[in-house]
Amino acid sequence: MKRFLIAFALAATLVSAETFVIQNATVWTMAKGKFTGSVVVKDGKIDQVGEKVMVPQGARIIDAGGQHLIPGIIDAHSHIAAEAINEGSVSVSSMASIDDVLNPEDIAIYRALAGGVTTANILHGSANSIGGQTVITKLRWGTDAKTMLFEGGRPGIKFALGENPKRAGNAAVNVGGGGRQPRYPATRMGVEDVIRQAFIDAREYQRTWEDYKAKLSRGERVVEPKRDLKLEPLVEILEGRRDVHAHCYRADEILMLLRVADEFGFKIRTLQHVLEGYKVAKEIAAHGAGASTFSDWWSYKVEAFDAIPYNAAIMHKKGVLVSLNSDSAELMRHLNTEAAKVMKYGGVTEEEALAMVTINPARQLRIENRVGSIEPGKDADLVLYDKNPLSNYTKVQKVWIDGKMYFDREKDLSERAVKEARKKGLLEKEKASAPVQKKDGAAPRRGGPAE
Amino acid sequence: MQKILSLLLLGCGLLLAQPPSGIAIRNARIVTGSGPILQKGTVVLRNGLIDAVGENVTIPADAWIINGEGMTVYPGLIDALSTVGITDPAAAASPAGAIRGAAGTPTATTPAPVSRGPEDRPLTTSWLKAADLINTADRRIESARNHGFTSAIAWPKKGIFAGQGAVINLAGDKSADMIIVPATGQYLALVNGGFGAGYPASLMGSISYIRQIYADADRYARIKKQYAENPRGLIRPEYDRALEGVLESNRILLPANRRVEITRMIAFSKELKRPTVLYGLQEGYLSADALQAANLPLLVNLKWPEKAREMDPEYIESLKTLDVRDKAPTTPAELAKKGVKFAFYADGIDQPLDVIKAVRKAMQNGLSEADALKALTIAPAEIFGFADRLGSIEKGKIANLVVTKGGIFDEKPSIQHVFIDGVKYDPAPDSQTPAATGARTTGGKEQEQQ
Numbered sequence: 001m002k003r004f005l006i007a008f009a010l011a012a013t014l015v016s017a018e019t020f021v022i023q024n025a026t027v028w029t030m031a032k033g034k035f036t037g038s039v040v041v042k043d044g045k046i047d048q049v050g051e052k053v054m055v056p057q058g059a060r061i062i063d064a065g066g067q068h069l070i071p072g073i074i075d076a077h078s079h080i081a082a083e084a085i086n087e088g089s090v091s092v093s094s095m096a097s098i099d100d101v102l103n104p105e106d107i108a109i110y111r112a113l114a115g116g117v118t119t120a121n122i123l124h125g126s127a128n129s130i131g132g133q134t135v136i137t138k139l140r141w142g143t144d145a146k147t148m149l150f151e152g153g154r155p156g157i158k159f160a161l162g163e164n165p166k167r168a169g170n171a172a173v174n175v176g177g178g179g180r181q182p183r184y185p186a187t188r189m190g191v192e193d194v195i196r197q198a199f200i201d202a203r204e205y206q207r208t209w210e211d212y213k214a215k216l217s218r219g220e221r222v223v224e225p226k227r228d229l230k231l232e233p234l235v236e237i238l239e240g241r242r243d244v245h246a247h248c249y250r251a252d253e254i255l256m257l258l259r260v261a262d263e264f265g266f267k268i269r270t271l272q273h274v275l276e277g278y279k280v281a282k283e284i285a286a287h288g289a290g291a292s293t294f295s296d297w298w299s300y301k302v303e304a305f306d307a308i309p310y311n312a313a314i315m316h317k318k319g320v321l322v323s324l325n326s327d328s329a330e331l332m333r334h335l336n337t338e339a340a341k342v343m344k345y346g347g348v349t350e351e352e353a354l355a356m357v358t359i360n361p362a363r364q365l366r367i368e369n370r371v372g373s374i375e376p377g378k379d380a381d382l383v384l385y386d387k388n389p390l391s392n393y394t395k396v397q398k399v400w401i402d403g404k405m406y407f408d409r410e411k412d413l414s415e416r417a418v419k420e421a422r423k424k425g426l427l428e429k430e431k432a433s434a435p436v437q438k439k440d441g442a443a444p445r446r447g448g449p450a451e
Numbered sequence: 452m453q454k455i456l457s458l459l460l461l462g463c464g465l466l467l468a469q470p471p472s473g474i475a476i477r478n479a480r481i482v483t484g485s486g487p488i489l490q491k492g493t494v495v496l497r498n499g500l501i502d503a504v505g506e507n508v509t510i511p512a513d514a515w516i517i518n519g520e521g522m523t524v525y526p527g528l529i530d531a532l533s534t535v536g537i538t539d540p541a542a543a544a545s546p547a548g549a550i551r552g553a554a555g556t557p558t559a560t561t562p563a564p565v566s567r568g569p570e571d572r573p574l575t576t577s578w579l580k581a582a583d584l585i586n587t588a589d590r591r592i593e594s595a596r597n598h599g600f601t602s603a604i605a606w607p608k609k610g611i612f613a614g615q616g617a618v619i620n621l622a623g624d625k626s627a628d629m630i631i632v633p634a635t636g637q638y639l640a641l642v643n644g645g646f647g648a649g650y651p652a653s654l655m656g657s658i659s660y661i662r663q664i665y666a667d668a669d670r671y672a673r674i675k676k677q678y679a680e681n682p683r684g685l686i687r688p689e690y691d692r693a694l695e696g697v698l699e700s701n702r703i704l705l706p707a708n709r710r711v712e713i714t715r716m717i718a719f720s721k722e723l724k725r726p727t728v729l730y731g732l733q734e735g736y737l738s739a740d741a742l743q744a745a746n747l748p749l750l751v752n753l754k755w756p757e758k759a760r761e762m763d764p765e766y767i768e769s770l771k772t773l774d775v776r777d778k779a780p781t782t783p784a785e786l787a788k789k790g791v792k793f794a795f796y797a798d799g800i801d802q803p804l805d806v807i808k809a810v811r812k813a814m815q816n817g818l819s820e821a822d823a824l825k826a827l828t829i830a831p832a833e834i835f836g837f838a839d840r841l842g843s844i845e846k847g848k849i850a851n852l853v854v855t856k857g858g859i860f861d862e863k864p865s866i867q868h869v870f871i872d873g874v875k876y877d878p879a880p881d882s883q884t885p886a887a888t889g890a891r892t893t894g895g896k897e898q899e900q901q
Contacts, residue, residue: 083711087659089644089652090568095659096651100719103711105771124655132655144714223674223685227666229659230568419770426773430758 017044017403019056022382025064028389030071030351030359030373039069041380044402049374067397070354070389071374072118072381073335074361076292077245077272077325079123080108080332081139081148086125087132091165091183091191092198094157095230096132098122102145108329110141113407115333116383116396119150119362119371123272124158126247129165129185129194131158133233134245136365138381141406154366156269157233159246161253162303165191192256199264202234243269243366245292249303251279258287270364272325274315275307281318290321290364295341297331312356313346323361340390350390472513473497474873476854479519484526484828484843494524496850499873504844517854522867525824525859526843527601527851530806531750531831532704532730532796535603536585536592536619536629541576542607565649569663573650574642577696579614581605582633585626596621597878598803599859601851601871602631602841604831606638606704611657612664612693613638615700618837620851622871631849635835636728637700658719665723668697702726702835708752710737717745728834730796734775735782739789748834749793751826753809754800755780780809783826784817794831795823810860820860 019042028034029049037051040059048054055061079085083103087096102122112120118139124132136153169186185191208225215222236242244261248254248271261268270290271277275298277284277291284291293315298307316322324339326332339353362372370379380403387394399407474496481489483504493508494501503509510516537543566573584607595603601621607614616635623629639661643651651657671694678688703723707716708731720727730750735742742749756776758768786793797806810823832842840849850873856865869876 084653084655087651087653087656089566089648089650089656093650093656095569095663096653096655097659098655100658100715101653101655105711145711146714146718221684223677223688224670226670227663229663229666423767423770423773426770426777429777430773 018060019043019047019058020060020062020403021053021055022062022064022069022384025067025069025384026388027374028068028070028351028354029375030355031375034351039374039382041382041400041403044380044404046374046376046378046380046382049376062398064384066386068385068387068389068394069374070116070336070383070385071358071372071378072383072399072401073116073357074323074365074367074372075112075117075120075326075332075335075357076270076323076361076364077123077327078112078120078329078332079125079327080112080120080329081106081137082122086127088125088127088168089183091128091168091185091194092130092230093124093128093132094130094198094233096124097135098124098132099135099149102135102137102148104141104143104145104148108332109139110407111329112332113139113141113399114396114409114412116336116385116389116399117332118381118383118399118401118406119365119367120332121156121245121361121365123156123245126158126160126164127168128158128160129191130198130234131160133157133242136367138401139406140401140404150367150370154243155233155236155241156243156245156365157237159195159244159257159268161191161246161248161257162188162250163301164247165194188253188256191253192260195257195260196263198231198234199238199260202231202238203264205231206235206238237266238264240266245270245272247272249273249275250306251276254280255283258283258289261287270323273304273327275304275311277320278308278311278314281315281320284315285319290323290360291315292323292325292361292364294327294331295324295338296345309341309345312342313348316342316346316348316352316356321360321363322356323364324356325361336385336389336394337392340392343390353390472515473502473511474517474870474875475508475510475514476517476519476522476524476852477510479854480523481844482523482525482824483845484824485845493519494844494852496852496870496873499850501844501846501848501850503846517868519854521856523855523858524844525599525853525855526828526841527853527869527871528599528827528859529794529831529841530595530600530603530797530827531794531834532616532752532798533595533603533605534608534798535595535621536587536589536605536626537581537607538586538589539584542579542581542584542609542614566644566651568650569660569667571650572664572691572693573660574610574644574657575612575664575693575696576607576610576614577612577637577694577700578692579607579696580617580634581607581615581619582617582626582630585617585619585629587623587626587629592621595803596869596871596876597866598807599853599855599864599866599869600803601853601869604635604835608638608640611640611642611651611660612697613640614696616704618835618841620849620871622874622876628872631840632835632837634699634701636702636704636726637697638704640706661719661723664693664697665725667691668694672698702728704728704730704750707731708733710734713738714741717741717747720745720747732782732786732793733779735793736778736785739785739791742786742791743789746791749786749791750796750831750834751783751786751793752799753795753797753806753813755809755812780812780816783813783822787818787822792830792834793826794834795826807860807864811862814860820858823860 021038021040023038026036038053040048040053081103082098083101087093121136123134134156136150137148138150140148166185168183185194212225246268268289270292272292274291274293293312296309298304312322335357339357342348342353359372362368371381382400384398385394397409477493481492489506492506495503604616604618606616618632619629641657643657651660674688678685703725705716707713707729728748732749732751756779800806829842832838850870852870854868866878
């Protein structure tokens, strides 16, 4: 009982920013190496980092002796916390936006927090050559959709190449089957055509509006053109105001997309999955695209067969900015050990490995000035592990976002009995108030419209 | 011109049919809904309107008298979001997920064309008006009336932009007699055709579609104005009935049942810049502060969440599900506490008696009887702008009344008379059980016409 009381007291202070010091931890800064010392958090920001720090008056001291502190993990590719993933009806669905369907109540958010993730890029699905708009979120569990948005996060969009976008074009392998009309495209050539045509349309749209505004400023009488919410995000891409995150697998389609982007004068910000990236790492690096891949997840479809566990390490060594993502609510909970696999397959250092789920995805998402490393002035998004974060045996103990605690293992464990008791209470209450079965057992007659 | 003529004719008809007598209900307890309860009062009805109400009302010599001793008079109940009277398949709601393709009524042999984008105006019948669709033969009209419902706001409910609702009285020989307000706003639902059925196929697709429609509608209004001012040298705006329907609507209804949806639709309403009424609100108790701040009128669905009838007995539901089922009926009380304006509706409850049962559940969860009555009378009238005609017992308002023995929200309410437009309807003695019929008897307008 006493334990419950303590848990409640803790719960009250769980989500409120305070000044505190984490002492004696092994701190993985992801900027200036690793050391044993302290991190001071003030007003939701990292205030001081070092072996010796000035402890502010009244600061709470957390002794993390023997434990490891890392910057919050960043997942560059997730589909949690959304009530819709694919607007699969059309092959260009850039008018749809994940922003409109964020679900801050998805339990996967809490589970990802328990795996040390503090920031996630929530992407539209891969059913379309040009998919919907994406949003970067902080996993501020218990708040609302707007509060979850990463402040000033750059707008993004999902592209997809290969089997997924062309599948809907092929009636024989149509997912769901049954009478659906095939949707163009049905081949990789078609995917390229759809993307190219979309940008031709976007340029035309851009010109139409420029032309209209010019005529208007000359005082001419003109009819206002139609706004097209599908083409506006593509114009933003052309103008460098929206980042492209492109789902891809095969080397040939990767090169195709880089060429199309070059043709229209924009950059692909990240290639997602990119399992054959090792074959064209030099070209990816030359374009300046980042790569966000899996450690050893493949062979789930034909285009994902020619994959190797050395992919991340090879791309990294060729100068590509590499991150590891989850694309799955389950994998999202152990991205730290996914990173560790790159040490075994490719021989990167501990810190290079951990960078692939912290500072590297931060750079890919252009949020590295705020998150991804433990440095003074950055957001206090921190994860405390009981052991080396790259170990199979490590467990997340505490997770802070903006200096507020969003996950506490002790609290979680102690609250389970309370929740179980509440649930039992509700079930019993419902049982007690359930209507008594009617004697004749006849179903009530139903009224309805007259026929 | 024709309209004016028919109005004139109607006027003449009324004049000819003017009853020499009114109806007076005397010595009754009168819950006016606009002031204090009159313990022993009289209400006089004449020409379908309330002629007088009070404790010291002189009863006209020619009035029929109903002895209200031991009875209570209430304003007639109003269901704020109903499909009563609408039986047309073009406007009736399909079960969730069953809507396929674009607007219209696809048959088995000719599937609707797959919509390729907003330009195909999928799932849109914004031009439909409930007022044009009322079928007087719908048995639900009488069934609702027998339980004290004298009016409803009937809505087409098929698709994303379903059409405009109408305030109707639940009695009339022809639908034109029933209409009080012919157009009360556009009913929107966030439905989609599902994966593979054409655009939109997802929740975010539906939202993006609505956003595009309003962008189009705003432009359409501007270019039509520009063209009307001086058409010379301009390409004429292409007629778009979907946008006409949207522009004609003076308010929109947006679905917001769960907390997530409530937050989302409050933001969407601000973005669309249209007067908005939210409907659903079963998790309103979780969002009471946000709803108070948003200050949007609300329609609360009385169909409280229930345990699924056929469920794996081994399956244990989540704490959240159990919690919502337990707390949803506290929503009305929470909203009342915050002073948020809300009306009730009974969407999905087949039996009118179950509607009263659902109201009782809200009362057992903290809602006062006065607030419950408000949510079924004056609140919907205020929300949809017809409180000058209906919603309370006041001189000059339409004579829609319910006369009961005992309280209207009693476990077994005993409804004696129902007045609609001053015409008395007496539910048959056994009619307050499901699917029974009532009889229109004597009095007022109808009698005069004979």
